[in-house]
Amino acid sequence: xxxxxxxxxxxxxxxxxxCKKGCPLENNIPDFIEEVKxxxxxxxxxxxxxxxxxxxxxxxxxxxxxxxxxxCVRRFKGLPTSIGEMEAYVGKxxxxxxxxxxxxxxxxxxxxIAVIGGGPAGLTCSAFLxxxxxxxxxxxxxxxxxxxxxxxxSCLSS
Ligand code: SF4
Numbered sequence: 611x612x613x614x615x616x617x618x619x620x621x622x623x624x625x626x627x628x629c630k631k632g633c634p635l636e637n638n639i640p641d642f643i644e645e646v647k648x649x650x651x652x653x654x655x656x657x658x659x660x661x662x663x664x665x666x667x668x669x670x671x672x673x674x675x676x677x678x679x680x681x682c683v684r685r686f687k688g689l690p691t692s693i694g695e696m697e698a699y700v701g702k703x704x705x706x707x708x709x710x711x712x713x714x715x716x717x718x719x720x721x722x723i724a725v726i727g728g729g730p731a732g733l734t735c736s737a738f739l740x741x742x743x744x745x746x747x748x749x750x751x752x753x754x755x756x757x758x759x760x761x762x763x764s765c766l767s768s
Contacts, residue, residue: 611649614699617692618646624683629693632681635661635668639678639693646696655704658697659711663737664730665701669694711741719743728755 621643629639638657645654658665674680674694682690703709721744725736728750736746748755 614646614696615649617696618643620684621647621691622683628681628683629678629691633678637661637678637697642700643691643693643696646700651700651703651707652709654700655709656712658700663711663734665697666705667701667730669696669698669701716741717743718745721745722747724749728752 621640623640623644627640630636633639638660642654642657645651645657655665662668672678672694675690678693679685679690682693684690704711719742723739723744723746725732725739725746725748728748732748732750733755736748739746
């Protein structure tokens with residue numbers, strides 16, 4: 611935690627949020643990093659969870675230098691803030707500690723939705739629909755969803 615906290619303290623919490631603008635999901639990067647500074651991983655995770663459900667994976671495999679970190683103001687005089695590393699840390703901790711993505715209970719809609727494909731897009735779509743109270747069924751050609759994630763799993767366990 612100490613090492614990650616030091617990386618968070620390198621962030622300037624820029625009001626103009628250039629890192630957020632560089633993120634395709636518009637993750638609230640300055641605010642989640644502020645929570646990491648305070649060692650509040652639950653809050654950091656819940657801030658990220660408003661726009662993403664794949665923190666541990668995106669934190670590792672996103673092309674950060676052409677997205678968030680490539681827009682970080684810190685890069686002008688040195689290295690950019692380690693946004694991806696912090697996102698992966700927060701996501702992994704949340705999985706280990708079973709942190710809920712939000713506090714409010716989900717209101718059931720009583721409707722079913724089918725999602726075709728259990729890749730990143732299908733899983734993200736399904737998660738956000740489920741959060742809105744829909745009963746989601748994912749149709750995937752492989753027997754197990756994890757078959758799609760063999761590469762990602764090896765990233766996560768390294
Ligand atoms: S641009 Fe860099 S320093 Fe500024 S808030 Fe984003 S991560 Fe922090």
